[in-house]
Amino acid sequence: MMKRFFGILSLLFFTVAAMDAAGQEGVRFDEWFNDATLRMDYVRSGNLKGDGCTLQRFELQNDVWAGSLTQLLDPIDNGEYRVLVKDAATGRDLYSRCYNTLFEEYRYTDASRVRDSVAAFEEVVLVPMPKKAADICLQKRDAKNHFATQATFRFDPAGFRPGRRLPEKKPIALLDNGDPHQKIDVVIVAEGYGRKDSRKMKGDFEKFTKYLLAQEPFKSRAGDFNVWGVGMLMDESGVSDPCKGRYVESAVGSSYNTFNMDRYLMTTQLFRLHNLLRGVPYDHIIIMANCDTYGGGAIYNYYAFSAVQEMSGLILPHELGHSIGGLGDEYVEDDTNYNQRYVNREPLEPNITSLVDFDRKWKSLVPEGTPIPTPPVEGLGRRENGPVGAYEGAGYMAKGCYRPCTKCMMRDYAEFCPVCMKRMNEVFDLYVK
Numbered sequence: 421m422m423k424r425f426f427g428i429l430s431l432l433f434f435t436v437a438a439m440d441a442a443g444q445e446g447v448r449f450d451e452w453f454n455d456a457t458l459r460m461d462y463v464r465s466g467n468l469k470g471d472g473c474t475l476q477r478f479e480l481q482n483d484v485w486a487g488s489l490t491q492l493l494d495p496i497d498n499g500e501y502r503v504l505v506k507d508a509a510t511g512r513d514l515y516s517r518c519y520n521t522l523f524e525e526y527r528y529t530d531a532s533r534v535r536d537s538v539a540a541f542e543e544v545v546l547v548p549m550p551k552k553a554a555d556i557c558l559q560k561r562d563a564k565n566h567f568a569t570q571a572t573f574r575f576d577p578a579g580f581r582p583g584r585r586l587p588e589k590k591p592i593a594l595l596d597n598g599d600p601h602q603k604i605d606v607v608i609v610a611e612g613y614g615r616k617d618s619r620k621m622k623g624d625f626e627k628f629t630k631y632l633l634a635q636e637p638f639k640s641r642a643g644d645f646n647v648w649g650v651g652m653l654m655d656e657s658g659v660s661d662p663c664k665g666r667y668v669e670s671a672v673g674s675s676y677n678t679f680n681m682d683r684y685l686m687t688t689q690l691f692r693l694h695n696l697l698r699g700v701p702y703d704h705i706i707i708m709a710n711c712d713t714y715g716g717g718a719i720y721n722y723y724a725f726s727a728v729q730e731m732s733g734l735i736l737p738h739e740l741g742h743s744i745g746g747l748g749d750e751y752v753e754d755d756t757n758y759n760q761r762y763v764n765r766e767p768l769e770p771n772i773t774s775l776v777d778f779d780r781k782w783k784s785l786v787p788e789g790t791p792i793p794t795p796p797v798e799g800l801g802r803r804e805n806g807p808v809g810a811y812e813g814a815g816y817m818a819k820g821c822y823r824p825c826t827k828c829m830m831r832d833y834a835e836f837c838p839v840c841m842k843r844m845n846e847v848f849d850l851y852v853k
């Protein structure tokens with residue numbers, strides 16, 4: 421009993437501490453922002469040893485702001501990076517969002533270990549349009565997981581003249597539940613469709629909307645989503661696949677074999693991607709690729725990618741677990757360097773733990789008396805799951821990293837486990853308030 425009481429106390433402490441750090445109190449949207457979306461394009465270049473950011477441009481991305489008008493400072497502590505908007509005159513924190521990047525994955529490739537192997541990646545952040553001069557700070561975690569500012573760019577609305585108006589693609593409304601300020605606005609971008617694929621594209625949009633909302637917790641929250649479709653028909657069908665010697669000029673320039681992982685289907689052309697989305701109210705991007713080879717990938721608050729093939733109905737919710745929920749992979753894959761992030765450090769993702777600081781993870785959901793680490797449960801049915809615990813084998817590592825349940829969407833395409841389900845719902849809540 422005493423233990424549980426302490427548990428509640430520490431939970432309260434963390435909630436208060438998180439709110440305090442975010443400083444949520446008292447930032448009124450109307451006082452500081454116009455209802456429009458400012459886009460900042462920048463380039464991040466570097467390698468495992470370090471990186472820096474250079475500003476490319478500010479753009480007016482949309483005449484509305486698709487995010488919440490009340491949840492301005494990100495209460496969810498996840499992601500390696502954060503954008504923080506501060507009032508230039510007083511230094512007051514006005515808006516923040518955490519995210520991950522493709523660069524973060526490049527950092528852990530073998531190429532990045534070579535001293536001179538510096539690579540540059542396009543990145544884009546979207547923030548509400550400041551009414552007064554603002555400092556837009558790009559932040560990154562330090563060794564203790566605290567955010568430190570890497571680069572600050574001043575945005576002054578008085579001197580801002582939006583650039584050449586980019587052609588706006590008229591989006592198709594696939595699911596319209598109303599006011600974007602109170603919905604999770606998802607845009608599906610059709611990639612790899614040729615001139616003859618117009619009918620297929622339409623059918624695939626509908627298919628992907630169905631896949632998006634087929635599984636819990638999406639299913640019972642379908643009314644909280646708006647879904648848009650944006651597509652551009654190109655000369656050729658399909659996307660680039662270097663392993664097959666195939667190179668295609670596709671709408672957003674995507675490719676299999678990203679970082680030499682054959683199923684890793686991604687694009688590095690972020691500016692081109694966001695150019696296509698000008699005028700569309702969106703919080704999250706799904707890239708739907710017209711190619712029947714298994715493939716995909718996703719990054720937190722960046723984008724999700726999935727090929728249109730027979731596994732898409734399962735791949736898509738898994739990828740959205742990453743891109744919307746910020747969840748980690750719960751499976752084991754020992755040939756990746758990426759797991760070195762977790763050595764002697766608690767992973768940021770809410771559904772995996774190195775047990776360095778399990779109190780901050782899902783300990784409160786573990787039934788009393790469950791051993792930690794939890795031994796594997798034998799004899800489970802195909803759809804059955806063991807109790808919530810800490811099962812070894814997660815975050816690509818066979819040893820030293822633990823997951824909440826035997827099965828999960830983030831491990832083997834089963835239903836999301838209770839820990840992942842809880843986090844997804846918390847994230848959804850941020851968009852509807």
Ligand SMILES: [Zn+2]
Binds near residue numbers: 771829836838839
């Ligand atoms: Zn899970």
